[in-house]
Amino acid sequence: MISFLSRRLAYTAFTLLLVSFVSFVIIQAAPGDYAEIVAAKRAATGAIISAADVQAVRVELGLDKPWYEQYWRWLSGALQGDFGYSWQWRRPVGEAIGERMPLTLAIAFSTLLFMYAVSIPIGIYSAVHRYSFGDHASSLIGYLGLAIPNFLLALVLMYLGQKYFGQSVGGLFSPEFANAPWSWARVKDFLSHLVIPVLVLGTAGTAYLIRSMRAAVLDELDKMYVLAAKASGLSPMQLLIRYPVRMALNPIAATLGWRLTYVISGAPIVGYVLALPDTGPLFLNALLNQDMYLAGALIFLYCLLTIIGTFVSDLLLVLLDPRIRLE
Incomplete structure (x- = not known):
């Protein structure tokens, strides 16, 4: 049983790492970014927004960095329990999710x-x-x-x-x-x-x-x-x-x-x-x-719940059917 649990935990860690990478890339692949959304909202109120203003917002949020640098910064923070900052809600992602999870x-x-x-x-x-x-x-x-x-x-x-x-x-x-x-x-x-x-x-x-x-x-x-x-x-x-x-x-x-x-x-x-x-x-x-840090954290947590559910399914199968062996 200990060997089985160790293998499953290793598979879980690898799957979560792969999911975090894929979800981050998919969110990044969408046209535009949060800086352009902020500029569009400001323009809708009648403000004059220049390309330099959009770029300044992009630099402020770190969106001017290559995607792999953004991913590494997010992943290194997530491993320490810090999923980044939600630009839309103006608060840490952990607080925004913790209230509703x-x-x-x-x-x-x-x-x-x-x-x-x-x-x-x-x-x-x-x-x-x-x-x-x-x-x-x-x-x-x-x-x-x-x-x-x-x-x-x-x-x-x-x-x-x-x-x-x-x-x-x-x-x-x-x-x-x-x-x-x-x-x-x-x-x-x-x-x-x-x-x-x-x-x-x-x-x-x-x-x-x-x-x-x-x-x-x-x-x-x-x-x-x-x-x-x-x-x-x-x-x-x-x-x-x-x-x-x-x-x-x-x-x-x-x-x-x-x-x-x-x-x-x-x-x-x-x-x-x-x-x-x-x-x-x-x-x-x-x-x-x-809001890619918030979306990425939620995708990560949803996949974690799925993996936990699959793990519980495997344990239930072992308990229900003696013909099933851990090998």
């Missing part, structure tokens, strides 16, 4: 919990009662969940909440709790507002996992070892949980890493639509304004 993690892991808690039981039921009314109903709901984009579902829920309940479903806090210190009342208000983002982000993933779980259980039910286990006298529920379901969980556990990626990748647009104070709108604005 806990809410992002709360939304992401709540969505994952919702997806697996709903999809696994329904998938098992659909497999055991195949072609029943419940099976067809779950299939219909699943296809609808896969077909409806997240942002469209968010807009529909916002409209329904405003029209029929007179309440806005945007944000994660009521106005009186938006800037209040944490308390039990604020936690309850946060949990009540968390339902809509979790539903929006988790609908398509839940629908996909239901179909995957149903197919995996159906594939295991007709195998010879299940028929042999039936002859041993196990009750139907014990037989189902101990053998087909346990084997069917392998592909579900293996997708944990990229399920987390799916949730986080869908968060920026949904967060923008629902006005969520998480890192989604922060990331989108950083890309639009070419």
Whole structure:
């Protein structure tokens, strides 16, 4: 196990280094830079901006240096916990992300919990009662969940909440709790507002996992070892949980890493639509304004979460299936 963990940590470090390089190069490849965006904003107010003024801003921000010097300066600072300075927010990147990352993690892991808690039981039921009314109903709901984009579902829920309940479903806090210190009342208000983002982000993933779980259980039910286990006298529920379901969980556990990626990748647009104070709108604005240190740090953290999810998937597979060996 120690050898396995050491190899995975080495792979993780190399992957993060490669991701940081690629993300930095991609952000740099976009036409223009932050200095030109600042100049355009000033020109929109009627100010006269010359090429020398743009170059002065570029020198002040260090954008006149070659890209590899900028990357090395950012990477050396990141290794010490300093991800640079956000030009758009006029504050260190760590502070800008630190305020919103806990809410992002709360939304992401709540969505994952919702997806697996709903999809696994329904998938098992659909497999055991195949072609029943419940099976067809779950299939219909699943296809609808896969077909409806997240942002469209968010807009529909916002409209329904405003029209029929007179309440806005945007944000994660009521106005009186938006800037209040944490308390039990604020936690309850946060949990009540968390339902809509979790539903929006988790609908398509839940629908996909239901179909995957149903197919995996159906594939295991007709195998010879299940028929042999039936002859041993196990009750139907014990037989189902101990053998087909346990084997069917392998592909579900293996997708944990990229399920987390799916949730986080869908968060920026949904967060923008629902006005969520998480890192989604922060990331989108950083890309639009070419705030490269902020955008690069967020990409780095998103990939880190993906790698952690993949690592947890590998551990779950080892625990679920004794046939899987670390070699």
